Amino acid sequence: MEKNKTSEDSIKILNRRSFIIIIFGAILSLLVSLRLFSLQVINFNFYKKKSVENKLSIKLTPPLRGDIYDSKKNLLAGSSSLYEFVVFKNLSKDHLYEIKTLDSLIKLKLNLGEISKKLKKYNEYSGFSLSRASWEQIVEFEKNKFLFNSIKIIESKKRYYPYQNFSQIIGYMGQPTQSSELYSKGVFHLERSYEKHLRGTPGKIFSEVNAKGKTIREISIEKSIKGNDLDLTLDLTLQNYAQSQLPLDKKGSIVVISVSDGSILSMNSNPTFDAQIFEDRENTKIKDLLNDDQKPLFNRAFSGFYPPGSVFKPISALVGLQKNLIDSKNEVFCKGHSSLGDRNYYCWKKEGHGKVNLKKAIKESCDVYFYELAKKINIDDIASLSSNLGLNKEYDIGLSNIGKGLVPSKKWKKAFLDESWYQGETLITCIGQGYNQTSPLQLATLYSAILNGGKYPIPKLDKNTPTRFTGKLLNNEHKKIIVNSLNAVVQEPRGTAYKLSIANPEFVKIGGKTGTSQVIRIKESEREDDIYKSKEIEERFKDHSVFVGYAPYDKPKYIASVIIENGGSGSVVAAPIAHKVLNFADKNNV
Amino acid sequence: MFKEFKSIYNLNWIYVFILLIIFWIGEINLYSAAGGSLDPWASNQLTRFLFFLPLFFLVIMLEPKFIFNFAEIFLILVLIGLIATLIFGYTGMGATRWIRIAGFNLQVSEFTKIALVISMAKYFHKLNAEKTIGLFKSILPLVVSIIFFILVAIQPDLGTAVIILALGLVVIFYAGIKLIYPLLSLGVILSISPILWTFLKPYQQNRIQIFLNPDLDPLGKGYHIIQSKIAIGSGGLQGNGFLEGSQSSLDFLPEKETDFVFAIFSEQFGFIGSILLISLFFIMFLIPVLKTYKLTQVFSKIILFVLSFKIFFEFLINISMTIGILPVVGVALPFMSYGGSSLLSNLIICALLLNFMSINENKRMFS
Numbered sequence: 001m002e003k004n005k006t007s008e009d010s011i012k013i014l015n016r017r018s019f020i021i022i023i024f025g026a027i028l029s030l031l032v033s034l035r036l037f038s039l040q041v042i043n044f045n046f047y048k049k050k051s052v053e054n055k056l057s058i059k060l061t062p063p064l065r066g067d068i069y070d071s072k073k074n075l076l077a078g079s080s081s082l083y084e085f086v087v088f089k090n091l092s093k094d095h096l097y098e099i100k101t102l103d104s105l106i107k108l109k110l111n112l113g114e115i116s117k118k119l120k121k122y123n124e125y126s127g128f129s130l131s132r133a134s135w136e137q138i139v140e141f142e143k144n145k146f147l148f149n150s151i152k153i154i155e156s157k158k159r160y161y162p163y164q165n166f167s168q169i170i171g172y173m174g175q176p177t178q179s180s181e182l183y184s185k186g187v188f189h190l191e192r193s194y195e196k197h198l199r200g201t202p203g204k205i206f207s208e209v210n211a212k213g214k215t216i217r218e219i220s221i222e223k224s225i226k227g228n229d230l231d232l233t234l235d236l237t238l239q240n241y242a243q244s245q246l247p248l249d250k251k252g253s254i255v256v257i258s259v260s261d262g263s264i265l266s267m268n269s270n271p272t273f274d275a276q277i278f279e280d281r282e283n284t285k286i287k288d289l290l291n292d293d294q295k296p297l298f299n300r301a302f303s304g305f306y307p308p309g310s311v312f313k314p315i316s317a318l319v320g321l322q323k324n325l326i327d328s329k330n331e332v333f334c335k336g337h338s339s340l341g342d343r344n345y346y347c348w349k350k351e352g353h354g355k356v357n358l359k360k361a362i363k364e365s366c367d368v369y370f371y372e373l374a375k376k377i378n379i380d381d382i383a384s385l386s387s388n389l390g391l392n393k394e395y396d397i398g399l400s401n402i403g404k405g406l407v408p409s410k411k412w413k414k415a416f417l418d419e420s421w422y423q424g425e426t427l428i429t430c431i432g433q434g435y436n437q438t439s440p441l442q443l444a445t446l447y448s449a450i451l452n453g454g455k456y457p458i459p460k461l462d463k464n465t466p467t468r469f470t471g472k473l474l475n476n477e478h479k480k481i482i483v484n485s486l487n488a489v490v491q492e493p494r495g496t497a498y499k500l501s502i503a504n505p506e507f508v509k510i511g512g513k514t515g516t517s518q519v520i521r522i523k524e525s526e527r528e529d530d531i532y533k534s535k536e537i538e539e540r541f542k543d544h545s546v547f548v549g550y551a552p553y554d555k556p557k558y559i560a561s562v563i564i565e566n567g568g569s570g571s572v573v574a575a576p577i578a579h580k581v582l583n584f585a586d587k588n589n590v
Numbered sequence: 591m592f593k594e595f596k597s598i599y600n601l602n603w604i605y606v607f608i609l610l611i612i613f614w615i616g617e618i619n620l621y622s623a624a625g626g627s628l629d630p631w632a633s634n635q636l637t638r639f640l641f642f643l644p645l646f647f648l649v650i651m652l653e654p655k656f657i658f659n660f661a662e663i664f665l666i667l668v669l670i671g672l673i674a675t676l677i678f679g680y681t682g683m684g685a686t687r688w689i690r691i692a693g694f695n696l697q698v699s700e701f702t703k704i705a706l707v708i709s710m711a712k713y714f715h716k717l718n719a720e721k722t723i724g725l726f727k728s729i730l731p732l733v734v735s736i737i738f739f740i741l742v743a744i745q746p747d748l749g750t751a752v753i754i755l756a757l758g759l760v761v762i763f764y765a766g767i768k769l770i771y772p773l774l775s776l777g778v779i780l781s782i783s784p785i786l787w788t789f790l791k792p793y794q795q796n797r798i799q800i801f802l803n804p805d806l807d808p809l810g811k812g813y814h815i816i817q818s819k820i821a822i823g824s825g826g827l828q829g830n831g832f833l834e835g836s837q838s839s840l841d842f843l844p845e846k847e848t849d850f851v852f853a854i855f856s857e858q859f860g861f862i863g864s865i866l867l868i869s870l871f872f873i874m875f876l877i878p879v880l881k882t883y884k885l886t887q888v889f890s891k892i893i894l895f896v897l898s899f900k901i902f903f904e905f906l907i908n909i910s911m912t913i914g915i916l917p918v919v920g921v922a923l924p925f926m927s928y929g930g931s932s933l934l935s936n937l938i939i940c941a942l943l944l945n946f947m948s949i950n951e952n953k954r955m956f957s
Binding site: 010011013014015017018022025026028029032036037039043044048051054211 | 718760763764765766817819820821822823824825826827836837841842843856860861864865868872875876879882883886888891892895899902903906909910913914915
């Protein structure tokens with residue numbers, strides 16, 4: 001039972017309870033103070049930083065991208081204006097309705113569902129880009145401008161490529177792939193490899209914003225800095241001329257380089273494409289391009305690898321000279337074939353060349369001479385000299401998908417095919433067939449190496465990179481013998497390309513070597529044969545036509561390397577094209 | 591009904607002075623919350639204050655005996671008011687908390703706190719006279735408190751409802767209930783809290799979850815707490831200075847003029863300013879409490895102690911909300927949050943405190 005208390009007792013209880021509650025209140029106050037101390041003193045820097053992040057907005061303004069020029073300052077890639085429909089949420093509550101109206105009025109084919117989803121999360125003071133605006137669309141929009149309060153036409157910059165013949169070297173731009181990238185970037189070839197050089201520095205607008213993202217005031221502005229320009233070694237006129245010389249119905253490539261410094265003067269591949277469609281976001285054209293089985297994106301000059309054919313023979317000759325297996329005088333009798341073991345290896349000339357020395361072997365492209373030489377050659381010497389002269393390596397000149405190619409060696413075969421080397425394969429390799437894989441650019445470089453006497457300039461595309469030489473010097477006598485023979489190919493009767501001198505005597509005089517790159521092996525005996533030339537063979541099984549030449553022959557300045565896929569014999573298709581291009585380069589002094 | 595006018599000389603002027611200082615700080619704070627403008631809050635609040643002053647003095651001059659006699663009437667009035675609010679009240683922000691009386695939007699729940707404390711004070715005063723205080727007799731005030739708690743909680747206004755219940759419990763505790771009972775009930779409440787959880791509205795559950803982890807919803811319901819902590823934390827030791835609070839002036843802080851008004855203050859005046867403000871409220875709490883030790887009448891002791899505690903308690907609850915140690919339940923900061931009902935009820939409380947601090951007791955005063 002509750003005990004009775006006096007009034008005074010009860011007052012004492014109240015006073016005691018009062019004390020407990022005061023202590024309780026004091027403890028609460030202490031807790032609150034400690035929490036405040038933690039927020040405001042211990043973690044001050046953390047919250048200060050957060051508060052600055054809260055209110056500071058940095059808006060980046062895209063810089064102008066550097067221009068790309070040819071060696072004579074003709075513009076190959078620049079910036080031009082681009083117009084876009086941009087919606088600003090804060091300008092009208094009915095912006096979604098206005099977008100719908102715009103879509104039906106101008107037929108932009110917008111994905112309205114996705115746009116409204118994205119817009120929901122979008123800052124109301126930043127413009128949201130709906131679509132590009134073509135000139136006709138802008139006119140239509142201006143006529144109905146009164147309908148749109150929240151939509152504006154905003155100008156920005158896009159990449160502009162005046163000549164589509166350069167697309168396969170310059171490449172193109174693509175959309176940002178990471179959220180940290182704010183604007184488009186180069187994704188192919190030079191646009192990609194020179195991204196840092198061309199990109200420039202974005203401008204920054206620092207401003208104080210409120211909680212809704214509205215700019216209260218601009219604090220400071222850093223102007224954007226235009227990217228660096230890029231000067232190429234290419235020559236606009238030569239590039240365009242060479243492209244016009246490639247047969248439209250054939251795949252092929254022409255590379256022209258300078259003998260003195262390795263500058264790539266032109267580098268064409270057919271078919272080609274127009275990089276502008278990526279900038280203009282012409283999606284159907286892009287889709288067609290990507291699905292084209294002719295592979296126009298593929299630049300055959302440096303990504304296309306083929307057996308070089310007889311163009312390779314100077315390497316075999318040089319190895320023979322270096323190892324004293326042959327000299328300029330010793331002769332071989334060509335009766336149309338040579339045998340090793342139980343197998344016969346045929347010369348392209350069935351009836352044979354008769355007595356053949358080194359010069360005649362190159363001039364008339366006698367295979368038997370090289371078979372006989374090859375029987376004594378160690379394949380590894382071929383591989384190592386090839387590497388010294390620019391084959392079997394990748395050039396770091398900023399191009400995407402540039403390949404390395406292959407000149408086989410014993411070690412390579414063991415590693416990749418797990419088989420040992422047969423001397424018969426050396427015979428095939430020495431005439432440029434078999435495992436040999438070279439690109440037109442590599443063949444041009446090989447001839448530059450020979451003409452330069454072994455120490456040759458590394459190919460370059462960027463005009464401002466210094467010329468760098470590489471490779472080991474050749475014996476000068478050896479070089480003279482080879483170059484002499486190469487001159488004879490065009491300049492002397494019975495040379496495989498002598499027809500050039502007769503057909504166009506007014507053209508610059510050139511030297512060079514024809515080649516026929518085999519697509520299928522069974523026609524080995526028929527290469528460069530007149531019978532073969534007239535034969536009706538299914539197009540895709542026809543041999544590739546190859547020619548590497550230089551001009552002028554007595555004082556070489558230019559080298560042209562030509563391949564026409566399934567073109568047939570080198571002397572018939574590739575050589576005349578090379579001659580015209582070399583003549584053009586020489587006459588115009590590119 | 592009224593005291594003699596000369597009793598005004600006995601007023602505790604120190605208390606009046608502190609009250610004015612706190613109100614003045616509140617005014618400055620509302621001025622800075624509006625980005626250095628009297629409009630819209632500071633001037634409105636000042637007008638209200640001046641408008642309420644006559645009532646303030648009227649309450650000071652009331653005979654305590656009158657208040658004692660009419661205690662139950664007050665309670666019945668607020669009961670009617672609360673029920674009327676539920677039926678006729680108008681709805682804002684998802685809750686029906688206000689009722690329109692004579693052109694004013696009144697939040698009856700604010701006055702419930704006063705009426706409940708007064709009538710419970712009378713109840714315990716009478717019990718004490720009968721000298722039979724015990725558990726059974728404590729049940730009636732508890733039930734009444736719970737009824738008012740429910741009436742306010744279903745508006746829904748959990749913050750005010752919890753304060754009402756807490757005040758009821760404080761009165762019962764202060765009045766001398768045996769310690770075993772509060773401890774026992776605490777144990778029971780803790781053990782049934784999972785069941786209580788299911789009675790909360792989803793938004794209330796949400797608030798508590800987000801209180802426990804604001805990062806669950808940084809742009810939604812956790813936004814208040816996160817932004818409030820950023821504003822307070824960035825104030826640092828000394829504060830950014832008057833009108834230099836960037837978070838508040840740039841609108842990062844929602845409800846900055848009402849529940850989160852402390853964040854505005856603390857961003858500008860820092861840790862030092864905050865501690866000074868806490869001290870000021872603590873002193874304001876202690877002045878009437880010290881007076882209770884000199885009094886012998888249970889009625890006046892309870893009124894002085896519990897009503898003074900009410901102001902300080904709401905102050906602490908509000909700050910704890912803004913610094914993230916209590917969930918955001920919507921308790922105003924006395925004299926600093928913008929709002930008429932809270933200002934009026936707190937002024938009435940202060941008037942009552944001043945009134946009871948100035949009385950000369952005699953034993954037969956309340957009988």
